[in-house]
Amino acid sequence: xxxxxxxxxxxxxxxxxxxxxxxxxxxxxxxxxxxxxxxxxxxxxxxxxxxxxxxxxxxxxxxxxxxxxxxxxxxxxxxxxxxxxxxxxxxxxxxxxxxxxxxxxxxxxxxxxxxxxxxxxxxxxxxxxxxxxxxxxxxxxxxxxxxxxxxxxxxxxxxxxxxxxxxxxxxxxxxxxxxxxxxxxxxxxxxxxxxxxxxxxxxxxxxxxxxxxxxxxxxxxxxxxxxxxxxxxxxxxxxxxxxxxxxxxxxxxxxxxxxxxxxxxxxxxxxxxxxxxxxxxxxxxxxxxxxxxxxxxxxxxxxxxxxxxxxxxxxxxxxxxxxxxx
Amino acid sequence: xxxxxxxxxxxxxxxxxxxxxxxxxxxxxxxxxxxxxxxxxxxxxxxxxxxxxxxxxxxxxxxxxxxxxxxxxxxxxxxxxxxxxxxxxxxxxxxxxxxxxxxxxxxxxxxxxxxxxxxxxxxxxxxxxxxxxxxxxxxxxxxxxxxxxxxxxxxxxxxxxxxxxxxxxxxxxxxxxxxxxxxxxxxxxxxxxxxxxxxxxxxxxxxxxxxxxxxxxxxxxxxxxxxxxxxxxxxxxxxxxxxxxxxxxxxxxxxxxxxxxxxxxxxxxxxxxxxxxxxxxxxxxxxxxxxxxxxxxxxxxxxxxxx
Numbered sequence: 001x002x003x004x005x006x007x008x009x010x011x012x013x014x015x016x017x018x019x020x021x022x023x024x025x026x027x028x029x030x031x032x033x034x035x036x037x038x039x040x041x042x043x044x045x046x047x048x049x050x051x052x053x054x055x056x057x058x059x060x061x062x063x064x065x066x067x068x069x070x071x072x073x074x075x076x077x078x079x080x081x082x083x084x085x086x087x088x089x090x091x092x093x094x095x096x097x098x099x100x101x102x103x104x105x106x107x108x109x110x111x112x113x114x115x116x117x118x119x120x121x122x123x124x125x126x127x128x129x130x131x132x133x134x135x136x137x138x139x140x141x142x143x144x145x146x147x148x149x150x151x152x153x154x155x156x157x158x159x160x161x162x163x164x165x166x167x168x169x170x171x172x173x174x175x176x177x178x179x180x181x182x183x184x185x186x187x188x189x190x191x192x193x194x195x196x197x198x199x200x201x202x203x204x205x206x207x208x209x210x211x212x213x214x215x216x217x218x219x220x221x222x223x224x225x226x227x228x229x230x231x232x233x234x235x236x237x238x239x240x241x242x243x244x245x246x247x248x249x250x251x252x253x254x255x256x257x258x259x260x261x262x263x264x265x266x267x268x269x270x271x272x273x274x275x276x277x278x279x280x281x282x283x284x285x286x287x288x289x290x291x292x293x294x295x296x297x298x299x300x301x302x303x304x305x306x307x308x309x310x311x312x313x314x315x316x317x318x319x320x321x322x323x324x325x326x
Numbered sequence: 327x328x329x330x331x332x333x334x335x336x337x338x339x340x341x342x343x344x345x346x347x348x349x350x351x352x353x354x355x356x357x358x359x360x361x362x363x364x365x366x367x368x369x370x371x372x373x374x375x376x377x378x379x380x381x382x383x384x385x386x387x388x389x390x391x392x393x394x395x396x397x398x399x400x401x402x403x404x405x406x407x408x409x410x411x412x413x414x415x416x417x418x419x420x421x422x423x424x425x426x427x428x429x430x431x432x433x434x435x436x437x438x439x440x441x442x443x444x445x446x447x448x449x450x451x452x453x454x455x456x457x458x459x460x461x462x463x464x465x466x467x468x469x470x471x472x473x474x475x476x477x478x479x480x481x482x483x484x485x486x487x488x489x490x491x492x493x494x495x496x497x498x499x500x501x502x503x504x505x506x507x508x509x510x511x512x513x514x515x516x517x518x519x520x521x522x523x524x525x526x527x528x529x530x531x532x533x534x535x536x537x538x539x540x541x542x543x544x545x546x547x548x549x550x551x552x553x554x555x556x557x558x559x560x561x562x563x564x565x566x567x568x569x570x571x572x573x574x575x576x577x578x579x580x581x582x583x584x585x586x587x588x589x590x591x592x593x594x595x596x597x598x599x600x601x602x603x604x605x606x607x608x609x610x611x612x613x614x615x616x617x618x619x620x621x622x623x624x625x626x627x628x629x630x631x632x633x
Contacts, residue, residue, distance in 0.1 A: 018526065026528030030445060033437035034454040037498060041457040044468055047475045103367025111361060120368065122624065127375050129549075129616050131556025133587045134609045137594040138378045141385075141602065187378075190371050218350075220357035241463075248465025250559040251591060275467050279559050282471070283566070298471050302464065309463035 045302055052296035054288055064296060070261040072281070077293035079274070079300060081263050086273040086304070088265070089178065089253065090246035093185035098239055101190045105197035105235075110223060121198070128191035136255035139184050144256065148175035152268050171266020176258030178271040184252050193242040200234020201227060233319020240312040244305055250275035274301045379613070386610025389603040398571045399589070405600035413608055415571045416584040419486065420615075423565060423578075423585055424555050426490035431497035432547060438498070439505020439546075444531050462499035469495035470560025478564055486583035489565030496557055497550040504546025508539045541626050548623040552616045558587035567592060586612045 055064060055077060067078025104124070108117040152173035159166040171177075204227050212226035228235070258270025259280055265271040272280075274297050285291040397412035405411050441448065442455055473492035478484055512535050520530035536543070566582040567589060577583075586608050593605035 022528050023526050026531070027445065027448075030437050030441045031448070031450060033434050034441045034450050036434060037438050037461065037502065038450075038454060038457040040472075040495065040498075041461045041464075043476075044461070044464060044472050047472055048468070051475060100367040100370050103364045104371050107361075107364040107368050111364060120372070123372065123375075125624075126617065126620055129552050129556070129620050130375075130379070131558070131587055131612055131616060133556065133558045133590045133594070134382055134613055135378060137590060137605050137609050138381050140594050141606075142381050187374055190375075194371070218353050218357045220360045221353065223360075244463055248467070250465065250467045251587075254559075255591065255594060275465055275559065278467055278471070279562055282474075282563055295471070298468055302468055305464055305468075306460060309460060313459070 045299065048295050048299040048302060052292050052299050054292035055296045058289060058292075061296075064293070065300065068263045070277075070293075072285075072290050075287070075289055077289070079293070079297050081261055081265070082272055082274040082277050082297055083300060084263070085178070085257070085265060085271045086247055086275075086301075088271075089182045089185055089257070089273055090243055092182045093189055093246045094239060094243045096182070096186040097190045097193055097242070101193035101242075102197055102235065104190075104194045105201060106223060106228075108194075109198050109201040110227065111219075124191045124194050128195060132188070132249060132251035133255070135184060135188060136252040139180065139252060139256045143184070144175040144180060147180060148173060152177070152179075156268060169267055171269035173268040174258055174270055176256055176270055177268045178257065178265055179267050181253045181257035181271070181273075184256055185246050185249055188249060188252060189242040189246050192245050193238055196238025196241060197231075197235045200231040200238060203234065204230045233316055236319065237312045237316040240308060240315060244308040244312065247308060248275060248301070248305055250279050254279050274298075382606065382609045382613055385603075385606035386613070389607040390610065394604070394607050399569045399584075399604075401569065402596070402598045402601065405598060405604070411600075411604070413584075413586065413589060413604065413611075415568065416586050416589040416608065417611070418571075419565070419568070419578055419583040420555065420585045420587075422575075423486050423489045423561070423583060424493060424551065426487060426579070427493035427497055427554060428547070428551060430490065430494035431501055431550065434494075435498045435501025435546075435550070436505050436543060438502035439509060440531060440536075442502065442506040443509035444527075444535065458499045458502050461495070462503060465559075466492075466496050466557045467559040467563070470563035473560065474563045483580075484564060484566035484582040486565050486579045486581065489561045489583065489585065490579075492560035492564045493554045493557060496554045496560065500550035500553060501546050504549060505539075505543060508542030508546060509535060511542075512538050545623045545626045548619045548626075552619040552623070555615055555619070556587055556612060558585075558591050561585050561588040562591065586615075 059067065059077060064077065064079055065083065066080050067076075068080040069076045069078050070081060071077070104120070108120045108124075112120065152175065156167075156170055156173045159170050208226045208230055209222050212222040217225060253273055254276035257272060257276055259272050259276060260270035261272055261277070278294055278298055278301075281290070282294055285294060393410040394412040394414075395417065396414050397410045398415040399405075399411050399413060400409075438454060438458060442451055442458070445451055470492045473488050473495065477488040477491055481488070516534050516538055517530050520534040521527075525533070565585060565588065568582045568584045572578050572581065572583065590605050590608040590612065593601045593608060596602070
């Protein structure tokens with residue numbers, strides 16, 4: 001006993017170090033790590049803006065954003081074709097994918113037997129992880145030749161004969177086109193939309209469903225009147241997040257869109273998006289102005305992604321039911 | 327809250343009108359039509375994706391052979407003359423670059439996760455959450471541009487470690503978010519037990535919370551790895567590519583280095599037919615890596631739930 005207490009007294013200063021300074025060191029390390037991440041996110045915007053300074057000074061920000069000439073040879077740069085290309089492909093991809101994705105989410109969350117729902121869930125989650133380049137190589141060697149021969153060319157031929165007014169919209173079928181990129185993009189964002197909508201639907205309290213059942217609702221009516229209205233915030237926010245994914249999607253789009261820098265884009269003709277032009281031209285940027293212009297394109301991409309993500313989180317809070325985030 | 331009450335009153339009003347205006351049979355019919363649409367949607371989504379995977383697997387397996395794993399790529403003439411070529415150098419490069427990226431991302435990601443969950447009362451915590459989510463939502467190519475600006479340009483050369491840093495930017499927010507989620511579900515009683523024993527806060531975190539959350543942390547890391555290993559865009563801007571084995575291990579870090587996703591891209595857009603087959607093979611190897619990481623993560627989560 002004597003021995004123990006003596007030891008305790010002897011170790012007291014060490015204990016103080018261990019206790020007081022241990023906490024202090026640990027906490028400052030953690031805070032440092034947190035600050036590093038914050039700095040990283042800020043650096044992302046700041047670096048793009050600083051390096052884009054030359055282009056902004058040369059063309060003016062507004063003029064750069066809405067001018068549709070992008071010509072590295074004559075050194076005239078405007079980002080409008082890429083902004084337009086990104087918006088067209090992403091919005092169209094979202095519109096194509098949203099209803100089927102919602103259908104899958106409702107089916108797995110409410111209708112499918114447990115084993116089937118588990119399998120579909122696994123499969124959808126796995127698909128979200130399939131690398132973009134892998135989808136891209138499939139697009140190049142399977143989808144493009146097939147769609148070119150069996151869809152684009154026949155449709156273009158038909159339009160040339162019977163609906164000439166459509167031709168300027170459709171354009172010359174080149175295989176690598178706006179529509180190829182859009183279809184592939186919609187395939188790629190489906191898993192995200194499904195997963196987010198499914199999570200939102202699963203969070204709907206059972207009582208909500210039981211109340212509707214008790215009123216004599218059929219299964220679909222339970223869904224329509226009790227489940228979907230409750231989960232709508234999560235579903236809409238999920239769709240917006242998927243839209244954000246589509247905006248940033250780079251490789252598959254760069255491999256399939258055909259990479260044309262000049263407007264007007266046509267449905268069957270080549271186009272470009274902000275990420276695709278960056279990945280295609282960044283390494284070969286011939287001079288400072290070209291590189292700087294690409295940096296500004298990157299900054300625009302940053303701002304658009306930021307706005308989309310902020311809208312998604314705002315929607316989640318706006319539609320929260322009774323203080324709960326759905 | 328007031329808004330939601332209003333909405334639900336409105337909903338039940340319409341529910342009542344709905345029930346009295348139609349007979350039961352047609353309501354059931356309506357339900358069956360909707361179910362049919364949902365099943366159709368499921369098929370419409372799953373079939374094309376299944377087609378993609380089938381093509382990659384079938385074409386990839388027929389293009390894969392032993393040389394693929396042991397040889398390096400060399401010039402296009404090597405493939406055209408039928409001499410042995412492969413992507414051994416890309417596989418090593420992928421392992422090196424992703425390995426270093428993990429070494430950078432794991433401590434930072436888990437540290438940030440601890441901050442978000444265990445130091446939620448710290449004033450920096452909510453700010454960190456916003457910025458971490460922002461970083462997570464940013465396209466990977468922008469992270470590549472950042473790594474290019476802060477590493478490749480000052481150093482004057484594309485390098486493996488620039489690629490690793492770019493990939494770590496992809497991994498960090500994912501790991502941080504996953505860590506936060508895992509630590510949140512550890513019961514408070516565990517922390518209280520530690521504090522009651524007189525442990526300082528840092529020992530409670532490191533010796534009771536983290537060990538209890540170990541499986542979940544590994545799952546988060548695996549998911550971050552699975553996402554980053556398939557990223558080609560940031561690597562094209564940072565580690566560029568290389569057709570040959572490096573003469574030394576250091577060469578994979580300090581010089582331009584090949585990685586599977588970046589190489590898959592350049593093979594697929596190359597004009598050489600022989601290289602296209604190798605692209606498919608790279609695709610199946612990449613898919614296999616992602617799937618293994620993903621399935622391992624799933625198995626870990628399932629075991630934890632069963633216990």
